[in-house]
Amino acid sequence: MYESHTQGKKDGFGIGLSMAQYIIKQFKGKITAKYTNGKLNFIVTLKEVGK
Numbered sequence: 657m658y659e660s661h662t663q664g665k666k667d668g669f670g671i672g673l674s675m676a677q678y679i680i681k682q683f684k685g686k687i688t689a690k691y692t693n694g695k696l697n698f699i700v701t702l703k704e705v706g707k
Contacts (some may be wrong), residue, residue, distance in 0.1 A: 680702070
């Protein structure tokens with residue numbers, strides 16, 4: 657279903673990030689990335705259900 661973007665290359669953000677993005681979109685959420693102080697952070701935002 658998904659292909660890694662890093663096949664044959666050193667470690668990276670391959671199929672895992674693609675899968676996360678797909679799942680988050682199914683729940684009508686969003687994922688963003690922020691690079692600060694030498695670190696890459698992923699922020700996931702989902703709507704609260706039942707309120």
